[in-house]
Amino acid sequence: MILKTKKNNLFEVFAILKDGRLVQSSLIEQVFFAQGIPIQDVAIFSQKGTHRVSAYISRKRQAERILASLRCLKLKKVSFRLKVIPKQNWQKKWEKSFSAFRLTKQFDVVPTWRKYHATHRKPIFLSSINAFGTGLHETTNFMAQLVERCQNCFESFLDIGTGTGLLAIIAKRCGAKEIYAVDIDKQCVKSAKENLKINGLSPSGVHLADISHVKNNQKYGFVAANLITHDLIRLKRKILSFVAPRGFLAISGISLDNLPRIKTNFQVLPVRCVKIITGKQWAALLYRRNS
Ligand SMILES: C[S@@+](CC[C@H](N)C(=O)[O-])C[C@H]1O[C@@H](n2cnc3c(N)ncnc32)[C@H](O)[C@@H]1O
Numbered sequence: 001m002i003l004k005t006k007k008n009n010l011f012e013v014f015a016i017l018k019d020g021r022l023v024q025s026s027l028i029e030q031v032f033f034a035q036g037i038p039i040q041d042v043a044i045f046s047q048k049g050t051h052r053v054s055a056y057i058s059r060k061r062q063a064e065r066i067l068a069s070l071r072c073l074k075l076k077k078v079s080f081r082l083k084v085i086p087k088q089n090w091q092k093k094w095e096k097s098f099s100a101f102r103l104t105k106q107f108d109v110v111p112t113w114r115k116y117h118a119t120h121r122k123p124i125f126l127s128s129i130n131a132f133g134t135g136l137h138e139t140t141n142f143m144a145q146l147v148e149r150c151q152n153c154f155e156s157f158l159d160i161g162t163g164t165g166l167l168a169i170i171a172k173r174c175g176a177k178e179i180y181a182v183d184i185d186k187q188c189v190k191s192a193k194e195n196l197k198i199n200g201l202s203p204s205g206v207h208l209a210d211i212s213h214v215k216n217n218q219k220y221g222f223v224a225a226n227l228i229t230h231d232l233i234r235l236k237r238k239i240l241s242f243v244a245p246r247g248f249l250a251i252s253g254i255s256l257d258n259l260p261r262i263k264t265n266f267q268v269l270p271v272r273c274v275k276i277i278t279g280k281q282w283a284a285l286l287y288r289r290n291s
Contacts (some may be wrong), residue, residue: 011063012083014054015070024075025281026257028053031073035066038185039139039228039253040132040163044281056085098129101136104148107170109135112198124169127198128191131183133163133226139252140166142277142284143226146250147171149275149286154221156180158242160211165192167224168206169199176222179205182214212238219244225251226284229258233265240269243289252284259283 015028025044032042032055045052057063063082070080100110103124112127126134133140140163147157147170155178157171162181172179179201183189186208193203211225212235223243225232232239232251243249249271254262256278262285266273271287 009060010085011057011060012054012085013057013063013067013070014052014081014083015075016079016081017051017053018049018077023257024078025051025053026255027073027075028070028078029255031070032066033228033230035062035069037066038132046280095129098134103135103141104144104170106148107144107173109166122173124166124173125198126164126166126195128194129164131163131185131188131191133166135166138279138282139226139254139284142279142282143167143224143250143252144170145277146248146275146284146286147174147222147224150222150248151175154248156218156220156222156244158220158223160223160225160239161188161227162192162206163188163226165195165206167226168192169196169201171222171224172199172201180216180218180220181206182209182211184208184210211235216242218242220247222248222250225249226253227251228253229255229262232262236265236269240271240289243271245289245291247289249287249289250284251287252282254283254285255281256283 017025029042037055041056043054067080067082098111099114100108103109107122107124110123110125112125135141135144147167151174154176157176157179159168159181162168162183165181168179168181181192189206189208192206196203220242221244225239270290273285274288275286277284
């Protein structure tokens with residue numbers, strides 16, 4: 001199929017699956033990741049026993065190539081399609097539908113374009129949601145819970161792949177005195193800085209960087225990394241190098257299928273697993289480094 005589109009459009013490549021086909025949805029996600037689609041551009045929607053696994057792509061040719069490779073899988077009872085989405089409308093629509101919600105035991109996420117009610121428990125304001133990490137995705141939610149669980153047990157926090165900066169803000173609220181947050185994506189860095197400022201926090205600890213190239217001998221009391229499984233495994237020793245003795249390491253971005261692979265890979269490190277959270281599709285783990 002050749003699509004005629006305007007430059008500003010976005011392309012949604014999606015699969016429709018019925019219940020009981022979760023293994024297939026995970027396979028489709030892996031195809032998206034393997035083709036270079038970042039985790040924040042992949043979403044799963046479920047309604048009345050039907051699941052839609054979508055990837056949002058800005059280049060038409062790439063979208064067509066991914067659609068073709070998905071069709072080559074010849075998965076039974078799964079249909080694949082490509083849809084053109086006018087980019088601006090999509091962003092506006094998403095902002096319009098985004099309202100305050102309960103994130104963890106203590107914290108609510110409150111978008112700044114919604115009215116703030118005093119009934120909100122501890123609010124975390126988001127003024128920019130142009131990045132992954134609104135808290136609606138299971139992986140972010142799990143990471144937020146793990147940071148909250150370690151409240152007042154760490155003084156410094158490293159946020160690897162900060163996205164909106166939500167975890168860094170929670171870490172600060174949970175007692176961290178020092179925050180160092182990095183993201184490989186310029187838009188995420190901009191978004192995280194905006195969100196830190198709107199919450200009355202200094203954005204000076206947010207940096208544009210690829211964690212694999214960060215040469216920083218500092219150790220942190222809590223390191224958070226919500227990345228794709230492949231990167232968690234590839235970078236595990238690098239990530240661990242930032243964790244202080246007896247410090248915490250929280251990882252997510254792990255589909256349930258990949259959980260055994262992560263456990264095996266992290267087992268060889270000088271860490272002990274203290275908590276595992278699993279949800280419908282994703283898992284997160286909290287480790288503590290040996291002394
Ligand atoms: C799944 S999002 C997580 C965002 C947020 N921390 C959360 O938990 O919701 C992953 C983020 O990591 C960033 N990222 C991916 N690889 C990275 C790398 N090698 N170094 C730094 N950031 C990276 C992506 O740009 C993205 O913003």
